[in-house]
Amino acid sequence: GAGVSQSPSNKVTEKGKDVELRCDPISGHTALYWYRQRLGQGLEFLIYFQGNSAPDKSGLPSDRFSAERTGESVSTLTIQRTQQEDSAVYLCASSSHRGRDGYTFGSGTRLTVV
Amino acid sequence: QQQVKQSPQSLIVQKGGISIINCAYENTAFDYFPWYQQFPGKGPALLIAIRPDVSEKKEGRFTISFNKSAKQFSLHIMDSQPGDSATYFCAAATGNQFYFGTGTSLTVIP
Numbered sequence: 001g002a003g004v005s006q007s008p009s010n011k012v013t014e015k016g017k018d019v020e021l022r023c024d025p026i027s028g029h030t031a032l033y034w035y036r037q038r039l040g041q042g043l044e045f046l047i048y049f050q051g052n053s054a055p056d057k058s059g060l061p062s063d064r065f066s067a068e069r070t071g072e073s074v075s076t077l078t079i080q081r082t083q084q085e086d087s088a089v090y091l092c093a094s095s096s097h098r099g100r101d102g103y104t105f106g107s108g109t110r111l112t113v114v
Numbered sequence: 115q116q117q118v119k120q121s122p123q124s125l126i127v128q129k130g131g132i133s134i135i136n137c138a139y140e141n142t143a144f145d146y147f148p149w150y151q152q153f154p155g156k157g158p159a160l161l162i163a164i165r166p167d168v169s170e171k172k173e174g175r176f177t178i179s180f181n182k183s184a185k186q187f188s189l190h191i192m193d194s195q196p197g198d199s200a201t202y203f204c205a206a207a208t209g210n211q212f213y214f215g216t217g218t219s220l221t222v223i224p
Contacts, residue, residue, distance in 0.1 A: 033212070035214075040219075042217045043158070043214040103212065104159075105150075106157050
């Protein structure tokens with residue numbers, strides 16, 4: 001597609017349930033990032049995938065968070081046993097090895113844990 | 115530890131005025147400094163970016179000033195318009211690792 005696509009755009013879940021968020025990067029983009037943005041806050045780095053290299057998971061806040069990406073395709077971010085503090089917008093971005101000006105964000109998934 | 119420090123947190127400017135947002139960094143390995151603009155309900159979008167071999171880059175009403183020795187860079191929005199009201203993030207990158215500032219909420223009053 002033309003841009004980074006994230007789904008769902010909104011998700012309301014009950015505390016304790018697992019959720020899965022999806023990111024479709026721009027075709028050909030080798031790098032993919034996940035960020036968390038709490039209301040009125042900045043971008044909190046979660047995880048970074050670069051091609052087939054081992055992902056940089058240094059930003060994941062707890063072992064309830066995990067993410068997968070197969071090759072240079074879709075990525076899923078999974079949050080297990082959700083807590084109210086997980087409520088935020090989860091943003092995905094992708095970029096090409098050709099140039100960082102192509103670093104493009106999706107519109108995010110707004111997660112609300114009730 | 116915040117790799118990129120951004121200020122102010124919020125800014126109110128009259129229409130036609132100049133908006134100035136500042137960022138500072140410590141890591142001299144950073145070699146790419148973009149600014150992103152984010153409207154409510156949307157993801158951040160690249161506005162303008164600079165590399166450390168130049169001191170200024172201008173695109174329309176938007177200018178980045180870069181001071182390598184001070185490790186600071188700033189975004190200037192000339193003739194600010196109500197449509198510029200958004201949150202602005204600075205960032206610094208080395209390779210494909212991006213570090214973002216905490217954002218500045220800009221409101222331009224008509």
